[in-house]
Amino acid sequence: MSALICQNISKSFVLHHQGSVELPVMSAVDLTVEAGECVGLVGPSGAGKSSLMRMVYGNYRLQEGRIEVLGVPVSPDTPRITSQLRVDTLGYISQFLRVIPRVSTLDVVMEPALRAGASAAGAEAKARDLLARLNIPESLWSLSPLTFSGGEQQRVNIARGFAHDYPVLLLDEPTASLDPANRAVVAALIHEAKARGSALLGIFHDAEFRAQVCDREINLRVAGE
Numbered sequence: 001m002s003a004l005i006c007q008n009i010s011k012s013f014v015l016h017h018q019g020s021v022e023l024p025v026m027s028a029v030d031l032t033v034e035a036g037e038c039v040g041l042v043g044p045s046g047a048g049k050s051s052l053m054r055m056v057y058g059n060y061r062l063q064e065g066r067i068e069v070l071g072v073p074v075s076p077d078t079p080r081i082t083s084q085l086r087v088d089t090l091g092y093i094s095q096f097l098r099v100i101p102r103v104s105t106l107d108v109v110m111e112p113a114l115r116a117g118a119s120a121a122g123a124e125a126k127a128r129d130l131l132a133r134l135n136i137p138e139s140l141w142s143l144s145p146l147t148f149s150g151g152e153q154q155r156v157n158i159a160r161g162f163a164h165d166y167p168v169l170l171l172d173e174p175t176a177s178l179d180p181a182n183r184a185v186v187a188a189l190i191h192e193a194k195a196r197g198s199a200l201l202g203i204f205h206d207a208e209f210r211a212q213v214c215d216r217e218i219n220l221r222v223a224g225e
């Protein structure tokens with residue numbers, strides 16, 4: 001069984017403030033991701049790459065099709081099931097860090113592992129290792145990451161995403177604001193996740209980086225073209 005299955009996915013948005021015009025995003029998209037594999041989504045702007053990520057994560061409702069993570073259906077219509085998947089099975093690293101103000105960086109990174117059942121000592125050790133690898137100075141770990149630069153916030157976001165070993169991990173342009181040294185760290189983290197059997201689906205606009213980490217690509221087209 002594939003770790004992630006998307007079958008016959010179709011999606012459009014209704015623009016209620018513009019005369020209820022329907023804007024098609026994608027139609028009849030099929031993809032699978034196997035354990036130990038990283039698949040890259042490619043295609044022009046407007047092809048629905050980020051929308052597909054949000055459907056897999058259960059934020060957007062499908063109009064047609066099905067999505068399964070390790071055999072479990074994902075949907076906003078099954079919030080309890082989807083919420084539990086997010087705790088221990090399905091991770092998501094977006095381009096933006098969203099955290100509670102005034103919570104320290106170390107606590108922000110530890111939180112996913114603690115939520116999944118890790119010990120406090122284990123979660124802290126993993127968080128410290130990730131923050132150090134991603135070149136966040138230890139002097140900043142007690143501060144809120146909301147005070148950091150954009151690149152530093154993104155590195156905290158990446159550390160948080162890898163703090164728990166999710167069997168399925170979504171990466172929505174995680175390296176957009178990173179320098180080459182930190183992109184190399186993220187590439188290493190992706191390869192380590194693949195080696196332990198995680199299935200990864202990612203959007204990476206940097207073709208060179210995509211070639212480093214992806215086993216194959218799936219090309220999405222703008223609906224109607």
